[in-house]
């Protein structure tokens with residue numbers, strides 16, 4: 194086992210807020226900062242495999258542009274101008290390949306930037322490269338990547354989580370101070386918990402999905418990742434906001450997340466009601482995880498929060514509903530990757546029909562988990578099964594949303610462990626899809642209801658000495674509550 198976590202000193206050990214201060218005060222240039230992270234990537238990526246592509250020249254050019262503007266006396270383009278970032282390889286970029294970690298898209302160059310990418314550029318944030326993930330964001334361990342798994346910096350024999358393991362490992366190892374992930378059923382929060390980092394799934398519709406390669410369109414949402422709650426809030430502010438290119442984008446002012454993170458840092462939670470979900474106190478979950486969770490709740494109470502137990506009876510069915518709805522949407526979204534409209538083309542030697550070429554392209558381009566979901570989804574949507582599976586799952590989805598709504602009549606936020614155990618060994622669940630799916634138990638109800646959630650580090654588990662995360666959940670458009678409670682908890686955490 195090897196440990197490759199953030200170095201104790203040097204530029205790569207600083208938070209994004211600290212780096213921004215230094216860059217804006219001209220104590221250090223954005224080029225120096227960006228180069229330090231590029232060096233760290235060069236040193237550690239062979240072991241971690243967190244980056245699929247490093248854009249050295251492009252990142253340094255973006256850094257130089259920030260330095261030039263600041264030297265000319267211009268105001269920073271954003272609070273994070275000059276601080277570099279790791280971008281999940283599911284968001285399209287014009288200056289780097291976008292693969293979704295699939296052979297289907299190997300080498301694909303997008304003709305346009307995702308709205309999130311565009312906002313990062315406008316904010317003066319250099320993009321270090323594209324991070325590894327489970328193929329098309331399907332998975333919980335990063336082992337479904339066509340380009341090999343990411344290794345957890347806390348123990349390189351273990352998973353960093355998935356699907357956003359690349360971004361999480363980059364943050365935890367000091368390869369990047371900021372990152373972007375996407376969360377369909379937990380892919381931002383779950384890897385954050387396994388790597389001692391912070392990850393936020395914003396409210397559905399508040400961050401543009403334009404240029405985010407779709408897995409399940411009614412669940413997908415891009416979000417900010419960082420090493421502190423404040424850094425994550427600063428990034429959240431950059432990427433959130435209405436976008437006319439995304440039909441599900443909500444035209445509302447963004448929640449005041451930075452203000453909330455700063456307010457929370459004083460540690461005072463008096464007047465805040467925190468709900469504990471009965472269904473997330475289960476036998477069989479790892480002792481070390483539950484100990485840290487109970488310690489976190491105790492601490493929130495000491496900080497002035499009122500703790501209330503709430504009942505969400507339909508959460509027991511949420512996993513089954515998610516793993517029907519998600520594959521159904523996948524089967525439709527991934528139909529475009531057929532070697533004709535998009536993606537790898539195989540068997541096109543003049544002797545095969547168009548149908549044969551499409552079939553062979555999909556057989557060669559997609560990995561086993563993606564195929565499993567396409568088949569499951571196609572089956573569940575077919576005549577005669579639609580009512581029994583898809584429609585039933587949609588009914589459960591409504592019941593889960595109603596459970597949340599009832600809970601939020603009583604409390605301001607809900608908390609739970611982010612994952613039932615700490616990071617498992619690579620290979621341990623690879624042959625058992627159900628065990629893998631079960632790992633998402635705590636995170637996926639939120640996506641079904643379209644709400645927002647955060648995972649914030651809650652200390653090392655006593656039994657495995659690996660990171661754990663506290664999940665905080667809030668109602669739609671109240672993302673600021675996550676930051677207030679998250680920052681307060683982070684400020685006072687003892688363990």
Ligand code: GLN
Pocket residue numbers: 330331332333355356375376377378379380381408519633
């Ligand atoms: N692990 C879940 C899945 O495989 C969630 C993935 C995600 O959030 N992208 O579907």
